[in-house]
Amino acid sequence: MRVPSAAAAARTYTNPVVARNFPDPFVLRHAGRYYAFGTTGRGRTPDGRIFALLTSDNLVDWQPAGGALTPPPGTEQADFWAPEVVLHEGTFYMYYSRGGGAIGATVGHQLHVATSPRPEGPYTEVAALPVADSQFTIDAHAFQDVDGQWYLFYARDFTDTNEGYYPGTGLVVDKLVRMTQLAGQPRTVLRARHAWTLFEANRLMPLYGNRTFAQWHTLEGPFVRRHAGKYYCFFSGANFLTDRYGVDYCVADHPLGPYADSGSDAGARVLHAVPGHVRGPGHHCHTRSPDGRTEYLVYHAWNAAMTERQLCLDPLAWTPKGPRCLGPTYTPQPAPQ
Numbered sequence: 001m002r003v004p005s006a007a008a009a010a011r012t013y014t015n016p017v018v019a020r021n022f023p024d025p026f027v028l029r030h031a032g033r034y035y036a037f038g039t040t041g042r043g044r045t046p047d048g049r050i051f052a053l054l055t056s057d058n059l060v061d062w063q064p065a066g067g068a069l070t071p072p073p074g075t076e077q078a079d080f081w082a083p084e085v086v087l088h089e090g091t092f093y094m095y096y097s098r099g100g101g102a103i104g105a106t107v108g109h110q111l112h113v114a115t116s117p118r119p120e121g122p123y124t125e126v127a128a129l130p131v132a133d134s135q136f137t138i139d140a141h142a143f144q145d146v147d148g149q150w151y152l153f154y155a156r157d158f159t160d161t162n163e164g165y166y167p168g169t170g171l172v173v174d175k176l177v178r179m180t181q182l183a184g185q186p187r188t189v190l191r192a193r194h195a196w197t198l199f200e201a202n203r204l205m206p207l208y209g210n211r212t213f214a215q216w217h218t219l220e221g222p223f224v225r226r227h228a229g230k231y232y233c234f235f236s237g238a239n240f241l242t243d244r245y246g247v248d249y250c251v252a253d254h255p256l257g258p259y260a261d262s263g264s265d266a267g268a269r270v271l272h273a274v275p276g277h278v279r280g281p282g283h284h285c286h287t288r289s290p291d292g293r294t295e296y297l298v299y300h301a302w303n304a305a306m307t308e309r310q311l312c313l314d315p316l317a318w319t320p321k322g323p324r325c326l327g328p329t330y331t332p333q334p335a336p337q
Helices: none
Strands: 026-030 033-038 050-056 063-069 079-088 091-099 109-116 124-129 137-144 150-158 168-178 187-190 198-205 211-227 230-237 246-252 282-288 295-302 309-319 322-325
Touching: 026 079, 026 282, 033 079, 050 079, 063 079, 063 091, 079 137, 091 137, 109 137, 137 211, 150 211, 168 230, 187 230, 187 246, 211 282, 230 282, 246 282, 246 322
Parallel strands: 168 211
Antiparallel strands: 026 033, 033 050, 050 063, 079 091, 091 109, 109 124, 137 150, 150 168, 168 187, 198 211, 211 230, 230 246, 282 295, 295 309, 309 322
């Protein structure tokens, strides 16, 4: 059975391209085929696995392909979030987090990695990626530089206000000494300092001894692109339930930084809500059209009832002012070629 698509023909598409719940989408392109992985939380796919999987030849028409990750023993009550997959030396590596899940939980999230010889899996968990002094570590993104070195970008909580930053979830990078082991020398990529990234005011955090934070901010979902010799770390910011949620970026000369933040309190610059039409676009990835010429952002956005975060895509343009998504769109658009 084919997943409902907004495009019956290949010439146009209309967001959402997948009108079902598919949060935190990541798209891997391998051997001319696209594989989309989405968060399932505590749920399981019909085949008993974790992380919903879709496949496509054109980025518009998607078919369900079951689940991607075999549940590790003893994780029936765990939430699994934000899978991303890379290929290295013939093995596919899936990075994700698992833990207590729900807002207000007293059990945090930690990063893990699973492997498979095939892009569609099934993947088997092979290692944890512990981060020292962090009880909440999510949204792992593996990036390989031009020299072959791999890095892992991720989001983690900061509870201090050092250097005037807001407490909340920020972005970090570390080297991968192997695909299943961090170097243990993390560097901060970016922390919140703009008003639009507020997650919640007066937020009670059981994870930190029921401490209440006057302002808790969120930067999450890092995704790195090398462009014109610079390293752009894209991210989603703010509360994913609000119309402030969107995608912004910072820039560096090296994957380890330092990263320059040229953003402002005005809001997300790359991708943001369209009042009355699109709410909460974000937690994206980048991929190329079938002909390789056009870069696309693949992201989720809420349906009108705010019961599902659905799969959407729009082109990315590199403008004199920086990268900008040509969306979010909600009317028919030319299909990827």
